[in-house]
Amino acid sequence: MDAYRGFVMLLMMAEILQFERISEALPNSSFWHFLAHHQSHVAWYGCSLHDLIQPSFSFLVGVALPYSVASQVASDKPFSTLFLRALRRSLVLVLLGILLRSVGREQTNFTFEDTLTQIGLGYPFLFLLGFGSSRTGWIALAVILVGYWAAFIAYPLPDAAFDYAAVGVPADWPHHASGLSAHFNKNSNLAWAFDTWFLNLFPRAKPFLFNGGGYATLSFIPTLGTMVLGLQAGRWLRTKLSPNELLKRFILAGVVGLLAGWVLEVTNICPVVKRIWTPAWVLFSGGWCFLLLALFYYLIDVRTWRGWAFPLVVIGMNSIAIYCLVHLIDQFIIGFFRTHFGPSFFLILGTPYESLVSGLAALFVFWLILYWMYRKRLFIRV
Structure with missing residues (x-):
């Protein structure tokens, strides 16, 4: 890890x-x-290696949680104390993310799309799922993905007079989608609408109208889905499965995730968009996370080739x-x-x-x- x-x-x-x-x-x-x-980062659809940084970081938070939960349970502290600690960690992550986004600005930049704030917002829910069963985790993942997708689909599409230029999107932008995928278009979707209300509740030098990259606060919900995938991977790691069985599970989960995300996009049900963390992106990027975890597990734990990884361990x-x-x-x-x-x-x-x-x-x-x-x-x- x-x-x-x-x-x-x-x-x-x-x-x-x-x-x-x-x-x-x-x-x-x-x-x-x-x-x-x-x-x-890609402009909207698809994936580059750089786009896998945030999902991998979020995924690994989930992978580490079963080990953390086991350690905390062994301490015999009451659950209320453990949950308060999780809430404190969540708050620190959120505040640290805001602090780093405010560097060089004239006032606090209240924004919640940063990696740390996204993880912080979802962490208390992940912590609770860490005390549940694996089955509960899979059910929670399904609820997150289907519920988030349904909420976007339920939000009405902009009318023909919608001024895309006013929200930082040229009218002839090549990434405009049609059909169901149109509900996930840049700065004209549910998450954008939420932020035009939510972010303006905080002190700002000028009213918030849109995020130039299309990033959104509500992405913490599907980001939780990515962390849940990591949680399931962490549970597999803590079992007594053989190395070969673990590798098979990681690779199978990776392939299924990639295929599921791709199918959702080509059928126009849900596009693969990292910037608003669509459900298809959760599955697609989660697939890559499982495959990368399999690669590192194979090289370091199975083949025991560890010397090359020392510079990375120092960073990690x-x-x-x-x-x-x-x-x-x-x-x-x-x-x-x-x-x-x-x-x-x-x-x-x-x-x-x-x-x-x-x-x-x-x-x-x-x-x-x-x-x-x-x-x-x-x-x-x-």
């Missing part, structure tokens, strides 16, 4: 490499175009710390190098690769900080 989590966090950290800038500087390079695509064991560091001091580190090594230090490979060199320098410093924390046994837990 730590290696998988470290891999996920490394993908997040690697944003600082800015492959898109290199691709723009070298427009004829299919190699850099490919890397740039997988280091950015302090995921909250690196999440905060990347948001807070990335530019400080790059500025440090420019100040003390000269403004041309990052041009050693040429102008097109400036962001690559500066990003690698920052990644190296980040890893050294995490390695120091690892050696000192300093692990930040929420």
Whole structure:
């Protein structure tokens, strides 16, 4: 789990490499175009490697929960105390997400689509499900996915006079869908309507009209579905199943998830959209999460090839710390190098690769900080 989590966090950290800038500087390079695509979110439909960061992080929260529940039950503390602790963890995650989104702004930026806030909003419900049976978990997953889909379908479609430009979507945007999938179009859906009410309850410099990326607060509900998938995977890991049986389950769950998400999209029942975390996205991205978990389990636990994963483990064991560091001091580190090594230090490979060199320098410093924390046994837990 730590290696998988470290891999996920490394993908997040690697944003600082800015492959898109290199691709723009070298427009004829299919190699850099490919890397740039997988280091950015798709416009609306589909999936890139970068799109799997948040679902993987959420999935792993679920995977870890059975171990946490077992440890807390063994402490003999009353359930009320344990649940209050879960509520406190939820609140800390939500507030930390808001804090990080407010860095550099003139006032608190009350937004709830950040990875930490999404997990925090759903965590109390996941905690309760952790004390239930596996069957209860599958039923809860079905209720979440079907209920969320039905709520979107029940929300009326915009009329012909709807001003898409007013909500940041060009009228000729190529990703407008028709039929049932039209209920999941950008900034004209249930989640967008909810946020135009909910987010305006908080102090704002100007009224909230839309999120430029289409992200929404209500996505925490299907994100809970992703965490429930992880919860089920964590339960399998804690059983006495043989390694081969575990691998079969992970791979089967992965394939079923991918196929289910794809079928829902091609039948126009529900599109695969990460930005509003559609039910089809839960299944599709969950499928990838199961397959990635299977890969790391096979390499590390079955084949016992562990040495290669140590750099990832160092990152994964302090995921909250690196999440905060990347948001807070990335530019400080790059500025440090420019100040003390000269403004041309990052041009050693040429102008097109400036962001690559500066990003690698920052990644190296980040890893050294995490390695120091690892050696000192300093692990930040929420």
